[in-house]
Amino acid sequence: MSSEKIIETPAVLIDLEVAKKNITRFQEHCDQYSIALRPHIKTHKLPSMAKLQIAAGAVGITCQKIGEAEVMADAGILDILITYNILGASKLARLAKLARRCNLSVVADNAVVVKGLSQTFSQEKKSLEILIECDTGAGRCGVQTTDAVVELAKIIYSSKGLTLGGLMTYPPMGKSQQVENWLKKAKDALATNDLPCPKISSGGTPNMWKSQEVPIADEHRSGTYIYNDRSLINTGHCTRNDCALSVRATVVSTPTPDRAIIDAGSKMLTSDLLGMKGFGLIVEAPDAQLVSLSEEHGIINLSESTWQPKVGELIHIIPNHACVVTNMVDHVYLIEGNRIEKTPVLARGRVT
Amino acid sequence: MSSEKIIETPAVLIDLEVAKKNITRFQEHCDQYSIALRPHIKTHKLPSMAKLQIAAGAVGITCQKIGEAEVMADAGILDILITYNILGASKLARLAKLARRCNLSVVADNAVVVKGLSQTFSQEKKSLEILIECDTGAGRCGVQTTDAVVELAKIIYSSKGLTLGGLMTYPPMGKSQQVENWLKKAKDALATNDLPCPKISSGGTPNMWKSQEVPIADEHRSGTYIYNDRSLINTGHCTRNDCALSVRATVVSTPTPDRAIIDAGSKMLTSDLLGMKGFGLIVEAPDAQLVSLSEEHGIINLSESTWQPKVGELIHIIPNHACVVTNMVDHVYLIEGNRIEKTPVLARGRVT
Incomplete structure (x- = not known):
């Protein structure tokens, strides 16, 4: 029929052939420049698509909410970064439960969030990896200065139940050099203070073909590229x-x-x-x-x-x-x- | 707790006390002017709220999609107007099934829609009531002229399985006199052509306190008034x-x-x-x-x-x-x- x-x-129609081409093409780009790809599932919201992305070479996925991550973990996707400041007893309890069954990391841009995460994860067997969200010019969340990165990194580093995973940013589009400089300065300051920075995660679909212009970033998060739009x-x-x-x-x-x-x-x-x-x-x-x-x-x-x-x-x-x-x-x-x-x-x- | x-x-919070006050107040307004109130459920999407509206005196409800009407009928709400041009075999089959278990009416603004409805409802025991949607100035759906009203009314009147229920409009805001004149002219033309016009349905929340300024309308459809907004x-x-x-x-x-x-x-x-x-x-x-x-x-x-x-x-x-x-x-x-x-x-x- x-x-x-x-x-x-x-009705919303998805041309699977085009989606698969989009997955392959950007994975090849990331592979070429040795950038880890961690697709954001907000675009498709489908475990089946996330699995195609991982099968093509993605290192894991990005979610924005715990509820999204729970759905993905239920489907067997077990490497998840939640790029969100998580607050509140009920959500922290869900986060702890989720962390017991997958390789989970989250971000934080302030000490209140870090405190809540530490209180929860100091009770857990496995520590939680925290990336510091940096505002490299997009004007959303994120710490504003290198000093603030170091200050928050010290808090995370000394907090029970937490490990310092590095830096994360949602960068302003078309400003690769500015982003590179911002992150390099922050990474250097962490090193100066004997603080670890195992990973730097950047993202965005509009700038994805120029992800190599921020070579300090180890990882790129992108969502819309799987479907694209007007x-x-x-x-x-x-x-x-x-x-x-x-x-x-x-x-x-x-x-x-x-x-x-x-x-x-x-x-x-x-x-x-x-x-x-x-x-x-x-x-x-x-x-x-x-x-x-x-x-x-x-x-x-x-x-x-x-x-x-x-x-x-x-x-x-x-x-x-x-x-x-x-x-x-x-x-x-x-x-x-x-x-x-x-x-x-x-x-x-x-x-x- | x-x-x-x-x-x-x-989270979306609903202050039920305020919602009940809003229901009562507009019902009293409609009662004062002998206007039938047929709330649009698009605002709340909740059978429990529709039941409160009916308990307060509403004659039934308005839905925009068959799927909404199905949910409401499942909950025992049995007087439903769907203000939408319904097209396509699958939807018409659902509409026929729905009409068997409630008092259903729909609108149409063109002969293609009427033909589909007639083909379906000529096979049913009970005929379907059709109101002609009129564009009285809002520039959305609706026939444009009195002549077009009469032309479409003749088609509906002579179509198997259908009955002519009257006129429906989503009026332009703040133009009561224009709407009244438009509808009066159309109603008169139907009478001149020996066509029935048992009901005229108007609507809108911004103009609801002036619903009496379109006295030719027997009924007012309003949605947002139950919650209100910025x-x-x-x-x-x-x-x-x-x-x-x-x-x-x-x-x-x-x-x-x-x-x-x-x-x-x-x-x-x-x-x-x-x-x-x-x-x-x-x-x-x-x-x-x-x-x-x-x-x-x-x-x-x-x-x-x-x-x-x-x-x-x-x-x-x-x-x-x-x-x-x-x-x-x-x-x-x-x-x-x-x-x-x-x-x-x-x-x-x-x-x-």
């Missing part, structure tokens, strides 16, 4: 044919000659713009503009397009941001040749 | 104290004096701006600005605030748009006095 007949819209096409980091994820939608109304309405709205595509205009690329009519979304409807402006959609017609949309779309659905459809597999997005909605 | 201890963040505070339609839904988050990092980072990002609050700046109102520090979100982090700009957040501190955020937030989580916490109930959001993620 054709996929048109058995897939109700809106934001990465737009910034020249991939082409339309590298996009593995699309949203299939049906034209449900054509109220005026210049307006068509589809059954994919913000509950499927999200409102993420990532600096662009419009909410996605319409594969069948790239000149038509997906100008606005309500929760269950997408409104297409046809005024600059020759496309004349019919009610009932199927279209496919490359969303602005792939990672957030997989979080909206309980299932995605994996498509490879004639085979279609409806698979649950097991790590979806794991907010804690 | 206090709710601080047992609720891991980020967008409705911002437009003067409610106050902070009328907001039943908040997102509890933890401060996880304070990297600089003017920046704090919380564990609620776009995976919890969504990127919906609804024309505003910032991603939510921080209850504990309304002068602090939630300026940007990544998936799992919210960045707060403290430069114009006297608040000095500490790592580990709990805060509460009134989101820009309540409806989309309940779609992000598998569970919400209903809070009433000392009682806390973790309840599954049963109609979450029902995209088809």
Whole structure:
């Protein structure tokens, strides 16, 4: 049976062949420069995809939440970095339980977080590895200065139940030299203070093809590269044919000659713009503009397009941001040749 | 045990007392003007909330997707309007099955949709009621002219398995007179053509307190009023104290004096701006600005605030748009006095 007949819209489709190509290509890049690849599972949220990434050579995975890591460990993925400041008795108890069954490391950027981790892991047989999160210019989490790195490293190094795993950063895009300098200075300061720095982990998809420009980093974390999306096409980091994820939608109304309405709205595509205009690329009519979304409807402006959609017609949309779309659905459809597999997005909605 | 201890963040909290007040107040308004109230369940996605609305006097509920209606029917809610153009064999089969166990009506704005519905329901014992969706100025779905109303009404009226239920619109906000005129003209034209118009259904939360300004409408559909949100505070339609839904988050990092980072990002609050700046109102520090979100982090700009957040501190955020937030989580916490109930959001993620 054709996929048109058995897939109700809106639906998230994954072209498995393209996803596999994306996995292989970036793994080869990392291998070439001897960079360990630790993919972020936030994009796919699927143990099966994480296993493909590991089979291709990834050293382990990155998760953002304990709940995601629990799902992955349940599936037998046993090398996990959680890039998050973890706080609170309930979460720390879950973290300790998780650490007993996998090779787990986390990050911290402040002493309060380190204190909680130490209180918990001083009771455990195995110590927990902590990487210090560094703000190398992205303006998110992270310690701000080399002095702060050393100060926090001393606390971690002297804390029961913890080992100092090195440094971690989510770098600003396009500023490799700045990131390299920041991390080198911090690593040197750790050495000066007789503190270990066994690993430096950097990341990001937009800068992944330039990961070798931060040679001090041993490891690269990247998520979106497995599927790619409109934001990465737009910034020249991939082409339309590298996009593995699309949203299939049906034209449900054509109220005026210049307006068509589809059954994919913000509950499927999200409102993420990532600096662009419009909410996605319409594969069948790239000149038509997906100008606005309500929760269950997408409104297409046809005024600059020759496309004349019919009610009932199927279209496919490359969303602005792939990672957030997989979080909206309980299932995605994996498509490879004639085979279609409806698979649950097991790590979806794991907010804690 | 206090709710601080047992609720891991980020979490969606519902103040049940406030929600009940909101239900009662708008029901009283509708009763005063003899308007039937048919709440849209998209805001709460909870059968328990729909039952409270019906117990207060609502005539039934509104859903946008068959999947939502199935969940509500499973819970014993048996008067349902689905305000959506339904297309495709699989969905039509589900619709027929659903109609056998509840009092169901749907909308249509074109002949293709009507044809599909008729093909399906001509095989059923009970006919399906169809309301014609009218675009009275909101620029979404809907027929554009009175002539188009009459044309589609004739098709529905003569289609096997269908009955003509009247007119439905999602009106433009603040244009009651325009909506009234549009609908009156359409109703008159139906009468002139000896076509029935048993009901006219209008809707919207921003204009709900002026629902009586469209007296031709027999029914009002409203969703957000049960929880309210920052967008409705911002437009003067409610106050902070009328907001039943908040997102509890933890401060996880304070990297600089003017920046704090919380564990609620776009995976919890969504990127919906609804024309505003910032991603939510921080209850504990309304002068602090939630300026940007990544998936799992919210960045707060403290430069114009006297608040000095500490790592580990709990805060509460009134989101820009309540409806989309309940779609992000598998569970919400209903809070009433000392009682806390973790309840599954049963109609979450029902995209088809």
